Amino acid sequence: MILKTSYITPSSAIKTVLLFTASLFVQPGAYATSPRANTVDDAILHAWSWSFKTIADNMKKIAESGYDWVQTSPAQACFIGDGGELALYSQPGDSVMGKWYYYYQPTDWTIGNYMLGSREDFRAMCDSAYRYGVNIIVDVLPNHTAVDHTAVLPGLDNAVGGHENLFHANGFTPITDYNDRYQATTGEMGGLPDVNTENPDFQKYYLQYVNDLINLGARGFRYDTAKHIGLPGEPLDAKSPRNNFWDVATGRESVKGLTLLMPDSLYIYGEVLQDRNVNETGYAEYIDQTASNYGHVLREALEAGSAKDVDLFNWHHPVDPRYLVTWVESHDTYANEHESAGLNDDQIRMGWVFLASRNGGRPLFFSRPAGRTPENYWGNNRVGERGNDEFFHPEVVAVNNFRKEMAGQPENIYISKDGRVLEVARGDKGVSLVNISDKEAKIKMDTTLPDGTYQDGLYNNTFTVSKGQIQGTLQPLTSYILTKD
Numbered sequence: 364m365i366l367k368t369s370y371i372t373p374s375s376a377i378k379t380v381l382l383f384t385a386s387l388f389v390q391p392g393a394y395a396t397s398p399r400a401n402t403v404d405d406a407i408l409h410a411w412s413w414s415f416k417t418i419a420d421n422m423k424k425i426a427e428s429g430y431d432w433v434q435t436s437p438a439q440a441c442f443i444g445d446g447g448e449l450a451l452y453s454q455p456g457d458s459v460m461g462k463w464y465y466y467y468q469p470t471d472w473t474i475g476n477y478m479l480g481s482r483e484d485f486r487a488m489c490d491s492a493y494r495y496g497v498n499i500i501v502d503v504l505p506n507h508t509a510v511d512h513t514a515v516l517p518g519l520d521n522a523v524g525g526h527e528n529l530f531h532a533n534g535f536t537p538i539t540d541y542n543d544r545y546q547a548t549t550g551e552m553g554g555l556p557d558v559n560t561e562n563p564d565f566q567k568y569y570l571q572y573v574n575d576l577i578n579l580g581a582r583g584f585r586y587d588t589a590k591h592i593g594l595p596g597e598p599l600d601a602k603s604p605r606n607n608f609w610d611v612a613t614g615r616e617s618v619k620g621l622t623l624l625m626p627d628s629l630y631i632y633g634e635v636l637q638d639r640n641v642n643e644t645g646y647a648e649y650i651d652q653t654a655s656n657y658g659h660v661l662r663e664a665l666e667a668g669s670a671k672d673v674d675l676f677n678w679h680h681p682v683d684p685r686y687l688v689t690w691v692e693s694h695d696t697y698a699n700e701h702e703s704a705g706l707n708d709d710q711i712r713m714g715w716v717f718l719a720s721r722n723g724g725r726p727l728f729f730s731r732p733a734g735r736t737p738e739n740y741w742g743n744n745r746v747g748e749r750g751n752d753e754f755f756h757p758e759v760v761a762v763n764n765f766r767k768e769m770a771g772q773p774e775n776i777y778i779s780k781d782g783r784v785l786e787v788a789r790g791d792k793g794v795s796l797v798n799i800s801d802k803e804a805k806i807k808m809d810t811t812l813p814d815g816t817y818q819d820g821l822y823n824n825t826f827t828v829s830k831g832q833i834q835g836t837l838q839p840l841t842s843y844i845l846t847k848d
Contacts, residue, residue: 405431414747415480429763442509468509472572489580500583507555532601545598561603589633671782684723720787793846798837
């Protein structure tokens with residue numbers, strides 16, 4: 364049972380924010396954030412497991428589909444597993460081996476790895492993003508190294524004064540209680556040794572990597588396992604004099620003469636998966652956060668084909684929704700836990716249309732593997748290749764554009780009595796209608812649209828509004844965007 368909570372707005376004086384200065388546009392590879400991506404009405408494409416070259420080759424389509432940001436998988440040097448082969452996921456006996464998660468096992472903080480591409484590939488991707496007005500978010504993970512920590516490269520060991528200085532004193536003790544903040548922020552998670560993120564030598568070395576990404580064109584960062592890096596005032600590891608990583612990582616504090624580059628032009632958010640005893644309001648003082656509980660509730664409605672008795676109004680998070688990254692599913696719910704992999708593409712798309720229509724959150728669209736089915740999660744099973752075509756489905760593009768068109772408009776959410784149809788009304792300017800069931804739905808619902816006859820732009824379906832009620836018929840698992848002329 365998820366309880367309703369009030370919103371707390373982080374202080375704008377200390378919050379990582381977006382500021383844009385056109386004069387900083389110098390040349391590809393050394394440019395400021397695109398002015399196209401400057402509000403919470405942006406949308407993020409998570410190009411999961413796409414190579415840097417694949418992202419660059421598809422940048423025009425990404426921009427035309429209404430995304431302002433594209434998020435890459437981790438770019439740093441990583442553990443080379445399964446002989447360096449590139450299956451998304453393999454099992455013994457498969458003809459092609461590989462695991463997608465090896466890029467989540469750092470061996471050094473330098474740009475480029477065998478899975479996604481080289482430093483020059485990364486630069487070329489950023490240059491392509493610049494040309495099309497898109498910004499790059501890089502998934503970063505300073506919290507741990509590879510499971511096989513002996514694979515850590517000499518440059519990293521030397522930078523921290525020896526291998527033993529790389530890890531917390533508690534860094535090889537497995538976490539048994541994820542709600543014990545000392546364990547969660549200093550212990551070994553899933554076999555991944557915990558890095559001493561409070562070591563100034565490590566902080567400087569890691570910050571050199573981040574600044575290098577920025578110099579090549581990155582303009583945002585997603586912090587993996589962010590809730591496993593302690594906040595000021597939380598329990599200290601024996602090797603940590605103070606928990607100041609977030610002050611360094613967001614540019615409030617220098618370390619050994621080095622400071623985060625252009626912090627006011629970056630977008631930074633963290634994977635702070637919600638659970639008991641997680642100080643979400645504390646993290647909100649530094650970074651935006653993932654609204655993991657809301658994604659879970661939304662998937663419940665999609666799976667049932669009805670939002671009856673499901674609370675889709677509340678964001679299920681104590682932080683103001685302006686500072687949340689929202690999703691229907693994430694790479695973890697899809698590829699790791701498979702919690703969302705059983706939902707078909709139509710169901711996920713209906714969830715996206717509803718989510719992206721809302722006035723709040725910064726929605727992230729997870730790109731599923733090409734060729735996937737509910738029975739075959741891995742599809743074509745290749746790291747580096749483009750995901751399936753859903754990221755540019757006409758309904759997805761329509762709602763991405765609708766989101767921008769409705770910027771600043773308040774929202775009202777209406778749900779049909781049987782829960783099958785969701786309506787997001789944005790002032791009196793437009794609405795999205797979403798049938799999350801696999802049956803045709805005839806509706807008569809409240810709305811804020813003025814009286815009149817409306818036709819959506821994709822399916823030419825007609826709806827009428829009279830005296831504050833909208834009527835019409837929705838096809839199964841189909842969405843409609845209606846706007847006032």
